[in-house]
Amino acid sequence: MNCQETQARFDDRLDQRLPDAERTAFDQHVAGCAVCRHQWQTYAGAWGTVHRYAAPEPSFGFAARALRQLDQPVAPAWWPVWRWAVLALVVIALSAGGVIIRAHRAAADRVAFYEEVQQSDCLDDYDVIAHLDQLEGANHL
Amino acid sequence: MTSSDADAALMRRVGDGDRDAFRELVERYQRVVIRTIYRSLGDAWEAEDLAQRVFVQVYRSANRYRPTAKFTTWLFTIVHNTILNEHRRRRRHAAESLDALQQPDPGGESGGWQPADLRAPDPAQAAALRELHEQIGAAIRELPPQQRTAVILCRFEGQSYEEIAATLGCSVPAVKSLLHRARVTLTERLKPFLPGGV
Numbered sequence: 001m002n003c004q005e006t007q008a009r010f011d012d013r014l015d016q017r018l019p020d021a022e023r024t025a026f027d028q029h030v031a032g033c034a035v036c037r038h039q040w041q042t043y044a045g046a047w048g049t050v051h052r053y054a055a056p057e058p059s060f061g062f063a064a065r066a067l068r069q070l071d072q073p074v075a076p077a078w079w080p081v082w083r084w085a086v087l088a089l090v091v092i093a094l095s096a097g098g099v100i101i102r103a104h105r106a107a108a109d110r111v112a113f114y115e116e117v118q119q120s121d122c123l124d125d126y127d128v129i130a131h132l133d134q135l136e137g138a139n140h141l
Numbered sequence: 142m143t144s145s146d147a148d149a150a151l152m153r154r155v156g157d158g159d160r161d162a163f164r165e166l167v168e169r170y171q172r173v174v175i176r177t178i179y180r181s182l183g184d185a186w187e188a189e190d191l192a193q194r195v196f197v198q199v200y201r202s203a204n205r206y207r208p209t210a211k212f213t214t215w216l217f218t219i220v221h222n223t224i225l226n227e228h229r230r231r232r233r234h235a236a237e238s239l240d241a242l243q244q245p246d247p248g249g250e251s252g253g254w255q256p257a258d259l260r261a262p263d264p265a266q267a268a269a270l271r272e273l274h275e276q277i278g279a280a281i282r283e284l285p286p287q288q289r290t291a292v293i294l295c296r297f298e299g300q301s302y303e304e305i306a307a308t309l310g311c312s313v314p315a316v317k318s319l320l321h322r323a324r325v326t327l328t329e330r331l332k333p334f335l336p337g338g339v
Contacts, residue, residue, distance in 0.1 A: 011321050015295070015302070045335040046328040050296050053277040055176035056185045058192075062175075063167040066196045067160060 001025040006036050010043050148212035156203035167196050170213075173298065174220055180293050181224045181286075183278045195223050210307070217300075217308040221290050228286055273334055280330040288323035291316055 001009075001022075006029045012018045013026055030037050151169075154162035174195055179188035198219050206215055281289055287309060294300040294308060302316045309316065 011317060011324065014324075015320075017302075042332060042335060043324065043328050046331040047296070047324060049273070049331050049335060050277055050281070050292070050327055053180060053274065053281065053297075055179040055297075056188070058171040058175050059189060062171050062189065062192070063164050066167045066171075066193050067164055069193050069197045070160070070163070070200055072197075 001029045003029075003033060003036050006030060006033070007039060010040060013040075014044060014047055145211055149208035152203055152206050152208070152212060155200060156206065163196075163200055166199065170216060171196075174216070176297065177217070177220050177290075177293055178224060180278075180281060180297060181289055182227065183282050187227075191223050191227060195219050198223070211304070214304055214307045217290075217294065217298075218310070221286075221308060224290065225286055276331065276334055280327050283330070284323050284326060287311075288319045288326075291319040292323045292327070295320055 006026055009018060009022065009026055013023065018026060030040050151162050151166050155166060171192065174192045175188050178191050179185055182188060199216065206212070281292060284292065290309060291305050294305045302313045306313045306316045
């Protein structure tokens with residue numbers, strides 16, 4: 001086994017996937033080649049060091065908390081991504097609804113006012129009725 | 142009964158809404174799920190929170206589980222997807238995270254948790270171990286998600302290439318390639334911390 005073949009087998013050697021004959025050839029080459037030995041020791045050493053990365057144990061009551069989670073209401077899977085879009089649509093819809101209702105009410109009030117004025121006995125002057133819009137505008141001012 | 146058969150039997154009961162079976166399943170796999178998430182994200186509190194979500198997902202998807210697949214493969218697929226979702230969420234809130242990084246972190250980088258051997262009586266030794274622990278964690282977290290999960294499943298959970306391939310939904314040669322690229326990166330990153338390293 002030459003250097004290139006040896007280095008191409010570093011992963012298989014680490015994961016113990018080399019057949020016996022190849023493993024023996026690999027080990028013999030590494031024992032006799034300073035360059036491959038250094039590279040192998042670094043490669044295997046780093047992989048060995050990774051194993052020292054410890055992780056925590058579950059905290060007390062983890063399983064009980066997981067059980068309690070089952071009773072929590074579930075948000076639909078799309079909710080985290082689309083929630084802002086949904087909220088924006090709701091706000092726009094409510095605002096548009098508010099504007100439409102207000103305009104509709106104003107129009108209804110105006111019709112009722114005209115009807116009331118037309119039926120009134122004390123306002124016979126047709127000019128006054130015809131220019132109610134202007135009078136109304138002046139009152140608002 | 143093999144462990145795989147026992148898992149399948151438990152999952153059948155979980156699928157029927159049996160909460161005792163669910164608790165047994167959680168107690169059996171809580172360590173491995175929390176460890177895997179912690180090693181991928183580096184935050185102990187978040188690892189527990191996401192592990193809870195993984196188990197809730199297991200419960201809610203239990204009816205869809207078919208014993209043709211090994212339970213651990215199915216479980217690790219959920220864990221991997223949960224981690225990927227968390228990465229996506231973090232990317233979306235990248236600006237907020239950058240702000241958070243500038244604030245002092247009361248829990249430390251491990252989410253308030255340190256391995257027991259980092260509390261060594263010799264302060265110099267403890268500091269060196271803490272530095273090594275943080276460097277390994279950072280090196281793992283800097284790997285792309287697929288490489289990271291492959292490393293965690295291979296190095297810490299002792300899974301075969303075939304099991305990792307099933308979890309990641311890729312081929313065995315792809316797993317070999319993922320592991321090789323990850324090892325090259327980790328070697329470069331951790332070289333200074335090896336005995337006689339430069």
